[in-house]
Amino acid sequence: MNNLNYIAAEEAVKLVQSGKRVFIHGCAATPVCLIEALQARHRELKNVELVSITTLGNVNFDRPEHRASFFFNSLFVSEATRAVANCDDGDYVPIFLSQIPQLFRKQILPIDVALIQVSPPDVHGYCSLGTSVDIARAAVDTARVIIAQVNPLMPRTHGDGFLHVSRISGMVWHESALPEVDYSSKVSDAVKKIGYNVASLIEDGATLQLGIGSIPDQVLHNLNSHKNLGLHTEMFSDGVIDLI
Known part of the structure:
Protein backbone atom coordinates (compact mmCIF):
# COMPACT_ATOMS: atom_id res chain seq x y z
CA MET A 1 0.00 0.00 0.00
CA HIS A 174 -9.90 -1.91 -1.06
CA GLU A 175 -8.52 -5.01 -2.74
CA SER A 176 -11.13 -7.10 -4.53
CA ALA A 177 -11.47 -9.07 -7.75
CA LEU A 178 -12.96 -7.10 -10.62
CA PRO A 179 -16.53 -8.13 -11.46
CA GLU A 180 -16.84 -10.53 -14.39
CA VAL A 181 -19.71 -11.57 -16.66
CA ASP A 182 -20.23 -15.02 -18.17
CA TYR A 183 -22.93 -14.78 -20.84
CA SER A 184 -22.74 -18.50 -21.56
CA SER A 185 -23.82 -19.47 -18.04
CA LYS A 186 -27.54 -18.83 -18.61
CA VAL A 187 -28.41 -19.81 -22.17
CA SER A 188 -31.87 -21.05 -23.13
CA ASP A 189 -32.72 -23.28 -26.07
CA ALA A 190 -34.33 -20.26 -27.76
CA VAL A 191 -31.12 -18.23 -27.46
CA LYS A 192 -29.09 -21.13 -28.87
CA LYS A 193 -31.45 -21.35 -31.85
CA ILE A 194 -31.29 -17.60 -32.49
CA GLY A 195 -27.49 -17.70 -32.36
CA TYR A 196 -27.43 -20.58 -34.83
CA ASN A 197 -29.83 -18.86 -37.25
CA VAL A 198 -27.97 -15.54 -37.17
CA ALA A 199 -24.62 -17.25 -37.73
CA SER A 200 -26.06 -19.01 -40.78
CA LEU A 201 -26.54 -15.60 -42.42
CA ILE A 202 -22.86 -14.63 -42.04
CA GLU A 203 -20.55 -15.34 -44.99
CA ASP A 204 -16.81 -16.00 -45.04
CA GLY A 205 -14.84 -12.77 -45.15
CA ALA A 206 -17.52 -10.78 -43.33
CA THR A 207 -16.64 -8.04 -40.85
CA LEU A 208 -18.39 -8.38 -37.49
CA GLN A 209 -19.79 -5.68 -35.25
CA LEU A 210 -20.85 -7.24 -31.95
CA GLY A 211 -22.94 -6.34 -28.96
CA ILE A 212 -22.67 -7.94 -25.55
CA GLY A 213 -25.04 -10.50 -24.14
CA SER A 214 -26.02 -14.13 -24.50
CA ILE A 215 -27.26 -13.85 -28.10
CA PRO A 216 -24.09 -12.26 -29.58
CA ASP A 217 -22.08 -14.82 -27.61
CA GLN A 218 -24.08 -17.68 -29.12
CA VAL A 219 -23.58 -16.27 -32.61
CA LEU A 220 -19.83 -16.42 -32.02
CA HIS A 221 -20.06 -20.03 -30.87
CA ASN A 222 -21.49 -20.91 -34.27
CA LEU A 223 -18.79 -19.25 -36.38
CA ASN A 224 -15.91 -21.69 -35.77
CA SER A 225 -16.06 -23.05 -39.33
CA HIS A 226 -15.96 -19.61 -40.95
CA LYS A 227 -12.88 -18.15 -42.65
CA ASN A 228 -11.27 -14.70 -42.89
CA LEU A 229 -13.67 -12.94 -40.52
CA GLY A 230 -12.92 -9.37 -39.51
CA LEU A 231 -13.73 -7.61 -36.26
CA HIS A 232 -14.61 -3.92 -36.06
CA THR A 233 -16.58 -3.39 -32.90
CA GLU A 234 -17.09 -1.37 -29.75
CA MET A 235 -17.72 -4.18 -27.27
CA PHE A 236 -17.59 -7.96 -27.42
CA SER A 237 -17.94 -10.91 -25.06
CA ASP A 238 -15.70 -13.85 -24.23
CA GLY A 239 -16.90 -15.83 -27.25
CA VAL A 240 -14.43 -13.85 -29.34
CA ILE A 241 -11.48 -15.47 -27.56
CA ASP A 242 -12.28 -19.01 -28.71
CA LEU A 243 -13.15 -17.74 -32.18
CA ILE A 244 -9.76 -16.08 -32.58
Whole structure:
Protein backbone atom coordinates (compact mmCIF):
# COMPACT_ATOMS: atom_id res chain seq x y z
CA MET A 1 0.00 0.00 0.00
CA ASN A 2 1.28 3.45 -0.89
CA ASN A 3 2.06 5.85 1.94
CA LEU A 4 -1.02 8.01 1.35
CA ASN A 5 -3.96 9.11 3.44
CA TYR A 6 -6.43 6.29 2.86
CA ILE A 7 -9.75 6.38 4.70
CA ALA A 8 -12.63 3.96 5.18
CA ALA A 9 -15.35 3.80 2.53
CA GLU A 10 -17.92 4.83 5.15
CA GLU A 11 -15.93 7.99 5.82
CA ALA A 12 -15.27 8.78 2.15
CA VAL A 13 -18.92 8.72 1.06
CA LYS A 14 -19.81 11.32 3.67
CA LEU A 15 -18.67 13.76 0.96
CA VAL A 16 -21.94 13.00 -0.85
CA GLN A 17 -24.75 15.37 0.15
CA SER A 18 -28.49 15.34 -0.49
CA GLY A 19 -29.61 16.74 -3.81
CA LYS A 20 -26.31 16.04 -5.56
CA ARG A 21 -25.65 14.13 -8.79
CA VAL A 22 -23.24 11.21 -8.40
CA PHE A 23 -21.43 9.49 -11.27
CA ILE A 24 -20.68 5.78 -10.78
CA HIS A 25 -17.76 4.22 -12.65
CA GLY A 26 -19.06 1.29 -14.69
CA CYS A 27 -18.30 -2.08 -16.24
CA ALA A 28 -15.40 -3.98 -14.61
CA ALA A 29 -14.45 -0.78 -12.74
CA THR A 30 -17.71 -0.59 -10.81
CA PRO A 31 -16.65 0.50 -7.27
CA VAL A 32 -18.86 -1.93 -5.38
CA CYS A 33 -17.49 -1.10 -1.93
CA LEU A 34 -18.21 2.62 -2.41
CA ILE A 35 -21.72 1.92 -3.70
CA GLU A 36 -22.50 -0.24 -0.68
CA ALA A 37 -21.15 2.42 1.69
CA LEU A 38 -23.24 5.10 -0.01
CA GLN A 39 -26.38 2.97 0.12
CA ALA A 40 -25.78 2.39 3.83
CA ARG A 41 -26.30 6.16 4.29
CA HIS A 42 -29.78 6.12 2.73
CA ARG A 43 -31.47 7.32 5.92
CA GLU A 44 -29.28 10.44 5.91
CA LEU A 45 -29.73 11.32 2.22
CA LYS A 46 -32.55 12.62 0.03
CA ASN A 47 -32.85 13.05 -3.74
CA VAL A 48 -29.35 11.89 -4.70
CA GLU A 49 -29.24 11.26 -8.45
CA LEU A 50 -27.04 8.35 -9.56
CA VAL A 51 -25.69 8.39 -13.13
CA SER A 52 -23.90 5.52 -14.82
CA ILE A 53 -23.60 3.25 -17.81
CA THR A 54 -23.28 -0.53 -17.30
CA THR A 55 -22.73 -1.43 -13.66
CA LEU A 56 -21.43 -4.88 -12.75
CA GLY A 57 -20.85 -6.79 -9.55
CA ASN A 58 -23.07 -7.65 -6.62
CA VAL A 59 -25.01 -4.39 -6.48
CA ASN A 60 -28.75 -3.78 -6.19
CA PHE A 61 -30.22 -0.37 -6.98
CA ASP A 62 -33.87 -1.42 -6.72
CA ARG A 63 -34.56 -1.50 -3.00
CA PRO A 64 -37.77 -0.05 -1.50
CA GLU A 65 -35.91 1.50 1.43
CA HIS A 66 -33.81 3.56 -1.01
CA ARG A 67 -36.73 5.11 -2.89
CA ALA A 68 -36.62 8.52 -1.19
CA SER A 69 -32.84 8.61 -1.11
CA PHE A 70 -31.67 7.71 -4.62
CA PHE A 71 -32.92 8.28 -8.16
CA PHE A 72 -31.06 6.21 -10.76
CA ASN A 73 -30.65 7.97 -14.10
CA SER A 74 -29.27 5.21 -16.31
CA LEU A 75 -27.36 6.05 -19.49
CA PHE A 76 -27.16 2.36 -20.41
CA VAL A 77 -29.54 -0.15 -18.87
CA SER A 78 -27.88 -3.25 -17.44
CA GLU A 79 -29.12 -6.14 -15.32
CA ALA A 80 -28.40 -4.23 -12.10
CA THR A 81 -30.41 -1.17 -13.20
CA ARG A 82 -33.19 -2.58 -15.41
CA ALA A 83 -35.80 -2.80 -12.66
CA VAL A 84 -35.13 0.65 -11.22
CA ALA A 85 -34.98 2.25 -14.68
CA ASN A 86 -38.51 0.99 -15.28
CA CYS A 87 -40.00 2.35 -12.06
CA ASP A 88 -40.86 5.80 -10.73
CA ASP A 89 -37.50 6.08 -8.96
CA GLY A 90 -35.36 5.71 -12.07
CA ASP A 91 -35.13 6.64 -15.71
CA TYR A 92 -33.20 5.94 -18.90
CA VAL A 93 -31.59 8.48 -21.22
CA PRO A 94 -31.28 7.15 -24.80
CA ILE A 95 -27.93 8.41 -26.07
CA PHE A 96 -24.88 7.25 -28.01
CA LEU A 97 -21.91 6.35 -25.81
CA SER A 98 -19.75 8.84 -27.73
CA GLN A 99 -22.12 11.68 -26.85
CA ILE A 100 -22.28 11.09 -23.09
CA PRO A 101 -19.07 13.04 -22.30
CA GLN A 102 -20.75 16.11 -23.82
CA LEU A 103 -23.47 15.88 -21.18
CA PHE A 104 -20.80 16.30 -18.51
CA ARG A 105 -18.47 18.77 -20.23
CA LYS A 106 -21.26 21.09 -21.44
CA GLN A 107 -22.91 21.00 -18.00
CA ILE A 108 -26.10 19.50 -19.41
CA LEU A 109 -25.72 16.82 -16.77
CA PRO A 110 -23.12 18.33 -14.41
CA ILE A 111 -21.44 15.87 -12.04
CA ASP A 112 -21.08 16.81 -8.38
CA VAL A 113 -19.37 13.63 -7.14
CA ALA A 114 -17.63 10.82 -9.04
CA LEU A 115 -17.29 7.36 -7.47
CA ILE A 116 -14.51 5.55 -9.32
CA GLN A 117 -12.13 2.61 -9.07
CA VAL A 118 -8.47 3.07 -9.97
CA SER A 119 -5.08 1.39 -9.84
CA PRO A 120 -2.64 2.37 -7.08
CA PRO A 121 -0.73 5.58 -7.85
CA ASP A 122 2.74 5.43 -9.36
CA VAL A 123 5.77 7.23 -7.93
CA HIS A 124 4.53 10.46 -9.53
CA GLY A 125 1.09 10.16 -7.93
CA TYR A 126 -0.86 9.10 -11.02
CA CYS A 127 -3.58 6.44 -10.81
CA SER A 128 -5.12 4.74 -13.83
CA LEU A 129 -8.82 4.45 -14.61
CA GLY A 130 -7.93 0.92 -15.60
CA THR A 131 -10.37 -1.19 -17.57
CA SER A 132 -13.01 1.51 -18.08
CA VAL A 133 -11.85 4.90 -19.29
CA ASP A 134 -14.94 5.36 -21.54
CA ILE A 135 -17.12 8.17 -20.11
CA ALA A 136 -15.21 8.19 -16.81
CA ARG A 137 -12.59 10.49 -18.33
CA ALA A 138 -15.12 13.30 -18.77
CA ALA A 139 -16.68 12.54 -15.39
CA VAL A 140 -13.43 12.92 -13.42
CA ASP A 141 -12.43 15.97 -15.48
CA THR A 142 -15.61 17.82 -14.53
CA ALA A 143 -16.66 16.41 -11.13
CA ARG A 144 -16.33 18.74 -8.16
CA VAL A 145 -15.52 15.85 -5.82
CA ILE A 146 -13.85 12.52 -6.65
CA ILE A 147 -13.98 9.48 -4.36
CA ALA A 148 -11.79 6.58 -5.44
CA GLN A 149 -11.54 2.93 -4.55
CA VAL A 150 -7.85 2.15 -4.99
CA ASN A 151 -7.53 -1.50 -5.94
CA PRO A 152 -4.16 -3.23 -6.50
CA LEU A 153 -5.98 -5.71 -8.77
CA MET A 154 -7.07 -2.96 -11.17
CA PRO A 155 -4.84 -3.13 -14.29
CA ARG A 156 -2.81 -0.04 -15.05
CA THR A 157 -3.75 0.89 -18.62
CA HIS A 158 -2.04 3.48 -20.80
CA GLY A 159 -3.59 6.27 -22.82
CA ASP A 160 -5.86 9.06 -21.64
CA GLY A 161 -6.82 7.37 -18.40
CA PHE A 162 -4.49 8.81 -15.77
CA LEU A 163 -5.64 10.78 -12.74
CA HIS A 164 -3.40 12.48 -10.17
CA VAL A 165 -4.08 11.87 -6.48
CA SER A 166 -4.32 15.63 -5.92
CA ARG A 167 -7.70 15.54 -7.71
CA ILE A 168 -9.07 12.85 -5.39
CA SER A 169 -10.91 14.05 -2.29
CA GLY A 170 -11.27 10.63 -0.65
CA MET A 171 -9.14 7.53 -1.27
CA VAL A 172 -10.24 4.09 -0.08
CA TRP A 173 -7.81 1.16 -0.27
CA HIS A 174 -9.90 -1.91 -1.06
CA GLU A 175 -8.52 -5.01 -2.74
CA SER A 176 -11.13 -7.10 -4.53
CA ALA A 177 -11.47 -9.07 -7.75
CA LEU A 178 -12.96 -7.10 -10.62
CA PRO A 179 -16.53 -8.13 -11.46
CA GLU A 180 -16.84 -10.53 -14.39
CA VAL A 181 -19.71 -11.57 -16.66
CA ASP A 182 -20.23 -15.02 -18.17
CA TYR A 183 -22.93 -14.78 -20.84
CA SER A 184 -22.74 -18.50 -21.56
CA SER A 185 -23.82 -19.47 -18.04
CA LYS A 186 -27.54 -18.83 -18.61
CA VAL A 187 -28.41 -19.81 -22.17
CA SER A 188 -31.87 -21.05 -23.13
CA ASP A 189 -32.72 -23.28 -26.07
CA ALA A 190 -34.33 -20.26 -27.76
CA VAL A 191 -31.12 -18.23 -27.46
CA LYS A 192 -29.09 -21.13 -28.87
CA LYS A 193 -31.45 -21.35 -31.85
CA ILE A 194 -31.29 -17.60 -32.49
CA GLY A 195 -27.49 -17.70 -32.36
CA TYR A 196 -27.43 -20.58 -34.83
CA ASN A 197 -29.83 -18.86 -37.25
CA VAL A 198 -27.97 -15.54 -37.17
CA ALA A 199 -24.62 -17.25 -37.73
CA SER A 200 -26.06 -19.01 -40.78
CA LEU A 201 -26.54 -15.60 -42.42
CA ILE A 202 -22.86 -14.63 -42.04
CA GLU A 203 -20.55 -15.34 -44.99
CA ASP A 204 -16.81 -16.00 -45.04
CA GLY A 205 -14.84 -12.77 -45.15
CA ALA A 206 -17.52 -10.78 -43.33
CA THR A 207 -16.64 -8.04 -40.85
CA LEU A 208 -18.39 -8.38 -37.49
CA GLN A 209 -19.79 -5.68 -35.25
CA LEU A 210 -20.85 -7.24 -31.95
CA GLY A 211 -22.94 -6.34 -28.96
CA ILE A 212 -22.67 -7.94 -25.55
CA GLY A 213 -25.04 -10.50 -24.14
CA SER A 214 -26.02 -14.13 -24.50
CA ILE A 215 -27.26 -13.85 -28.10
CA PRO A 216 -24.09 -12.26 -29.58
CA ASP A 217 -22.08 -14.82 -27.61
CA GLN A 218 -24.08 -17.68 -29.12
CA VAL A 219 -23.58 -16.27 -32.61
CA LEU A 220 -19.83 -16.42 -32.02
CA HIS A 221 -20.06 -20.03 -30.87
CA ASN A 222 -21.49 -20.91 -34.27
CA LEU A 223 -18.79 -19.25 -36.38
CA ASN A 224 -15.91 -21.69 -35.77
CA SER A 225 -16.06 -23.05 -39.33
CA HIS A 226 -15.96 -19.61 -40.95
CA LYS A 227 -12.88 -18.15 -42.65
CA ASN A 228 -11.27 -14.70 -42.89
CA LEU A 229 -13.67 -12.94 -40.52
CA GLY A 230 -12.92 -9.37 -39.51
CA LEU A 231 -13.73 -7.61 -36.26
CA HIS A 232 -14.61 -3.92 -36.06
CA THR A 233 -16.58 -3.39 -32.90
CA GLU A 234 -17.09 -1.37 -29.75
CA MET A 235 -17.72 -4.18 -27.27
CA PHE A 236 -17.59 -7.96 -27.42
CA SER A 237 -17.94 -10.91 -25.06
CA ASP A 238 -15.70 -13.85 -24.23
CA GLY A 239 -16.90 -15.83 -27.25
CA VAL A 240 -14.43 -13.85 -29.34
CA ILE A 241 -11.48 -15.47 -27.56
CA ASP A 242 -12.28 -19.01 -28.71
CA LEU A 243 -13.15 -17.74 -32.18
CA ILE A 244 -9.76 -16.08 -32.58
